[in-house]
Amino acid sequence: MKILGVDSGATKTKSIIADSEYNLMGLGTGGSGNYHYIGVERARESVKETIDRAIAEAQVEPEDIPYGGFGVGALDTEKDYEVISGFLSDIGYPKERYIVNDVVISHYAVNGGRPGVTVVAGTGSIAYGTDQSGENCRVGGWGWVIGDEGSGSYAAVRGLHEASKAWDGRGRPTMLTELASEHFDLDVPREIISKVQKSDLPEDVASFAVRMTEAAAQGDEVAMRIIDEGCEELATLATTVVERLGMESPVSVGSVGGFATDDLVFKKFEEKVKNKIPGAEILEPISNPVIGSVALVMEKIGEEVSVEDLRDLDSEIKNRLE
Amino acid sequence: MKILGVDSGATKTKSIIADSEYNLMGLGTGGSGNYHYIGVERARESVKETIDRAIAEAQVEPEDIPYGGFGVGALDTEKDYEVISGFLSDIGYPKERYIVNDVVISHYAVNGGRPGVTVVAGTGSIAYGTDQSGENCRVGGWGWVIGDEGSGSYAAVRGLHEASKAWDGRGRPTMLTELASEHFDLDVPREIISKVQKSDLPEDVASFAVRMTEAAAQGDEVAMRIIDEGCEELATLATTVVERLGMESPVSVGSVGGFATDDLVFKKFEEKVKNKIPGAEILEPISNPVIGSVALVMEKIGEEVSVEDLRDLDSEIKNRLE
Numbered sequence: 001m002k003i004l005g006v007d008s009g010a011t012k013t014k015s016i017i018a019d020s021e022y023n024l025m026g027l028g029t030g031g032s033g034n035y036h037y038i039g040v041e042r043a044r045e046s047v048k049e050t051i052d053r054a055i056a057e058a059q060v061e062p063e064d065i066p067y068g069g070f071g072v073g074a075l076d077t078e079k080d081y082e083v084i085s086g087f088l089s090d091i092g093y094p095k096e097r098y099i100v101n102d103v104v105i106s107h108y109a110v111n112g113g114r115p116g117v118t119v120v121a122g123t124g125s126i127a128y129g130t131d132q133s134g135e136n137c138r139v140g141g142w143g144w145v146i147g148d149e150g151s152g153s154y155a156a157v158r159g160l161h162e163a164s165k166a167w168d169g170r171g172r173p174t175m176l177t178e179l180a181s182e183h184f185d186l187d188v189p190r191e192i193i194s195k196v197q198k199s200d201l202p203e204d205v206a207s208f209a210v211r212m213t214e215a216a217a218q219g220d221e222v223a224m225r226i227i228d229e230g231c232e233e234l235a236t237l238a239t240t241v242v243e244r245l246g247m248e249s250p251v252s253v254g255s256v257g258g259f260a261t262d263d264l265v266f267k268k269f270e271e272k273v274k275n276k277i278p279g280a281e282i283l284e285p286i287s288n289p290v291i292g293s294v295a296l297v298m299e300k301i302g303e304e305v306s307v308e309d310l311r312d313l314d315s316e317i318k319n320r321l322e
Numbered sequence: 323m324k325i326l327g328v329d330s331g332a333t334k335t336k337s338i339i340a341d342s343e344y345n346l347m348g349l350g351t352g353g354s355g356n357y358h359y360i361g362v363e364r365a366r367e368s369v370k371e372t373i374d375r376a377i378a379e380a381q382v383e384p385e386d387i388p389y390g391g392f393g394v395g396a397l398d399t400e401k402d403y404e405v406i407s408g409f410l411s412d413i414g415y416p417k418e419r420y421i422v423n424d425v426v427i428s429h430y431a432v433n434g435g436r437p438g439v440t441v442v443a444g445t446g447s448i449a450y451g452t453d454q455s456g457e458n459c460r461v462g463g464w465g466w467v468i469g470d471e472g473s474g475s476y477a478a479v480r481g482l483h484e485a486s487k488a489w490d491g492r493g494r495p496t497m498l499t500e501l502a503s504e505h506f507d508l509d510v511p512r513e514i515i516s517k518v519q520k521s522d523l524p525e526d527v528a529s530f531a532v533r534m535t536e537a538a539a540q541g542d543e544v545a546m547r548i549i550d551e552g553c554e555e556l557a558t559l560a561t562t563v564v565e566r567l568g569m570e571s572p573v574s575v576g577s578v579g580g581f582a583t584d585d586l587v588f589k590k591f592e593e594k595v596k597n598k599i600p601g602a603e604i605l606e607p608i609s610n611p612v613i614g615s616v617a618l619v620m621e622k623i624g625e626e627v628s629v630e631d632l633r634d635l636d637s638e639i640k641n642r643l644e
Contacts, residue, residue, distance in 0.1 A: 036516065076512065139490045143515045145527065146482035160468035168461045170562040190398065193465045194358065205467065240492040 002060055004068035004094050005293030008033030008047055009102055011123065011203050014290045015050040016317065017058040017065065022294065022309035024316045025060070028053025034074040035083055043074070044087035051091065062093035067301060069098045069293030071105030098300050102289060103128040103138060109292030109314070110254030110283055112305035117241045119234050120289070121265070122257030123206045125151035127237035131245045139240045144206070150233035152209030152259040158226045159212045160196065160205070164189070166222075174222035179211040213262045228268060234260075235272035242277055254283035261285040288317045324382055326390035326416050327615030330355030330369055331424055333445065333525050336612045337372040338639065339380040339387065344616065344631035346638045347382070350375025356396040357405060365396070366409035373413065384415035389623060391420045391615030393427030420622050424611060425450040425460060431614030431636070432576030432605055434627035439563045441556050442611070443587070444579030445528045447473035449559035453567045461562045466528070472555035474531030474581040480548045481534045482518065482527070486511070488544075496544035501533040535584045550590060556582075557594035564599055576605035583607040610639045 001020045006013065013033040017026035028050035035043035055062060072084050085099055107118040107128050117129035125148045126141030144153040163180045165171025167189040180186070184195050196205050215223035238253050253273050259265055270282045291313045295305045323342045328335065335355040339348035350372035357365035377384060394406050407421055429440040429450050439451035447470045448463030466475040485502045487493025489511040502508070506517050518527050537545035560575050575595050581587055592604045613635045617627045 139492060141515075142486040142512075143519050145518045146479060146514065147486045149483070149487075157468060161471070164464040164469045165471075168562055169566055170461060170558050190464075192468065193463075196467045197465050236492050240490055244491055 001067075002058070002065045003294050003297045004051060004054065004065050005105075005290050005297070006047060006051065006068065006070045006072075007102060007105060007288070007290035007293060008043075008070065009073040010034045010037065013046050013050045014288065015047075015054040016290055016294065016313075017054045017060065018291075018294045018313060020298070020303060022291075022306065022313045024313060024320070026054035026056070026058030027317065027320055028055075028057065029321075033072065035087070036074050040083060040087055044090060047088070048091045051093075065094045067096050067098075067297045068094040069100075069105065069296040069300075071100055071102035071289060071293050071296075073102045075099065075101045098293075098296050100296065103141065105292030105296055106256040106286075106289040107292065108295040108299070108305075109256055109286045109289045109310065111252055112295050112307045112310060113292075113299050114252070114307075115247070116252035116254065117238045117247075119238050119253070119255045119260065119269070120257050121151050121234055121255060121260040121269075123151060123153050123203060123259075124148040125154070125234060125237065125257075125259075127234075127241050129238075129241035129245055129247065131247050135245055137241055137244045139244070140237045150230040150237065151206075152257075153206035154233070155212040155226055155230050155259070156206050156208035158230075159208060159215075159223060160192070162222045162226070164192070172222055175215050175218070175220045176211070176223060179215055180208065183208055183211050209259055210262075213264050217264050227264060231265060231268035231272050234269050235276050238273055239276045249277075249279040250281050251277055251279070252281045252283060253277065255285040256287075256289050257285075258287075261287050284311075286311070286314050288314050288321075291317070323389075324380070324387045325616050325619045326373060326376070326387050327427075327612050327619070328369060328373065328390065328392045328394075329424060329427060329610070329612035329615060330365075330392065331395040332356045332359065335368050335372045336610065337369075337376040338612055338616065338635075339376045339382065340613075340616045340635060342620070342625060344613075344628065344635045346635060346642070348376035348378070348380030349639065349642055350377075350379065351643075355394065357409070358396050362405060362409055366412060369410070370413045373415075387416045389418050389420075389619045390416040391422075391427065391617075391619040391622075393422055393424035393611060393615050393618075395424045397421065397423045420615075420618050422618065425463070427614030427618055428578040428608075428611040429614065430617040430621070430627075431578055431608045431611045431632065433574055434617050434629045434632060435614075435621050436574070437569070438574035438576065439560045439569075441560050441575070441577045441582065441591070442579050443473050443556055443577060443582040443591075445473060445475050445525060445581075446470040447476070447556060447559065447579075447581075449556075449563050451560075451563035451567055451569065453569050457567055459563055459566045461566070462559045472552040472559065473528075474579075475528035476555070477534040477548055477552050477581070478528050478530035480552075481530060481537075481545060482514070484544045484548070486514070494544055497537050497540065497542045498533070498545060501537055502530065505530055505533050531581055532584075535586050539586050549586060553587060553590035553594050556591050557598050560595055561598045571599075571601040572603050573599055573601070574603045574605060575599065577607040578609075578611050579607075580609075583609050606633075608633070608636050610636050610643075613639070
């Protein structure tokens with residue numbers, strides 16, 4: 001049996017075809033599938049394109065794939081559900097579709113949908129959890145302007161604040177000034193103003209997050225403080241889910257996303273979660289939430305969800321994309 | 323003799339006609355004159371429109387106004403100067419023009435261009451100073467994404483971070499949640515995400531700054547802390563100018579802008595500047611930097627610049643615009 005898994009976020013869409021042993025058969029990547037940003041038609045085309053790429057690579061026919069799991073970032077309200085399920089139904093395949101918000105497939109990616117907490121830290125940040133009784137809750141995810149604490153965009157923006165202060169002579173000297181000059185290709189520091197304000201925020205600015213972890217790993221104290229405070233924010237997202245659901249120890253806590261998988265970030269995050277949630281079981285971070293769409297389908301059709309197999313699938317995709 | 327004064331920023335342009343006794347004869351307001359954002363043609367039209375309105379109200383002919391002072395936000399590089407002086411020359415009047423960056427006219431507005439420090443805190447923030455020898459320096463003004471600490475947009479963004487945390491149950495309870503719901507007309511808190519991300523930042527978001535000072539004045543501790551830290555940032559802008567120019571006591575420190583003129587903000591700012599710069603003379607904040615364009619012209623043509631008359635002109639404009 002073949003399963004389609006789709007992860008469609010604000011900036012990228014990823015589709016995979018897997019068999020019921022969680023082997024990767026096809027992979028397709030493409031642009032945003034968020035109809036709020038690009039309209040229904042373009043969102044549908046984005047998603048269809050990545051599905052068709054995955055299907056082509058898997059060398060199967062659309063009708064050979066009975067099930068599809070979809071994690072869609074734009075899905076928040078009932079109206080969103082109508083619009084999204086509408087354009088997915090226009091695509092026409094697979095025949096049976098399970099459609100959820102992308103934070104839910106992140107949770108399935110981390111632990112197969114079992115009770116526990118999942119913290120997503122990529123360009124943005126959000127946490128989600130489910131308890132034994134099936135109750136769930138979502139914390140964070142307010143977007144990069146007024147939220148997303150602890151995410152890549154948060155680290156990048158805070159780092160650039162510190163760089164501009166250092167350029168002015170009103171902040172601590174930091175290697176972030178040099179890294180920012182390099183990263184944004186600046187002849188003079190003030191060129192950064194128009195670059196960050198005209199850029200396709202948050203991705204362009206958030207790309208500086210890798211420099212932040214680089215600087216922190218090299219011992220830059222300004223960067224270290226920002227990474228430390230960011231991880232504190234991520235841990236607080238997790239504890240808030242635990243408190244709101246009244247979860248009992250031991251709680252399983254996993255993480256997902258480009259920022260969460262950085263070694264330094266994960267280590268700090270792990271340390272802080274252990275301090276805040278006694279007895280917490282910390283899972284290794286996952287790179288590709290799309291695997292959760294496959295797990296979602298498996299659960300819905302009554303098949304066993306193997307967390308181990310999911311992690312192998314994650315590694316396989318990660319290797320393919322590197 | 324009549325003088326034209328123009329203040330053309332990122333979001334608004336203001337033109338006035340004054341006589342040499344600093345009496346207000348005409349006032350015209352309009353949209354952005356920043357050619358980086360809207361192109362040369364529209365920038366020229368914006369500026370021309372406000373000039374023509376001021377001239378019409380003053381019931382004079384363009385040729386009756388020999389001098390114009392222009393403070394232009396978009397003026398940073400030599401190329402900017404060429405473009406801006408080019409389109410101002412296309413307008414054709416007044417015949418003699420003095421064109422500077424808008425932070426310079428803010429400085430003239432505060433103290434007639436004498437040695438001292440001027441802190442601008444409106445939607446953005448920046449400080450500028452000149453010393454006895456005519457040396458000058460500029461600190462801050464890096465834009466709302468990575469800078470503008472202590473400005474209205476900074477207070478607004480930080481306040482909305484705290485509101486979203488409080489909504490999640492991961493921050494201190496604060497009246498900012500209620501004020502944000504009201505201000506952004508939210509049915510449910512999460513509606514704010516698309517509102518702030520689709521808005522014409524920074525003005526739309528920065529408009530929340532008035533709620534921040536409102537909440538702080540009513541004793542909301544979350545808002546008070548943000549206002550306090552913002553004023554600390556504004557005071558640091560001033561001290562950095564003093565240090566970089568090696569200015570000697572007593573230093574005169576003034577402020578300009580919609581956020582700086584708030585009572586609470588001014589009081590906090592004054593207190594912090596006095597702590598950081600012993601013997602500093604703090605001037606009352608100015609609302610309309612455009613008066614500085616008139617002062618600039620007066621200085622350039624060798625006329626006396628009266629700080630007292632300038633302040634009366636500021637009040638007159640303020641009353642007109644209320």
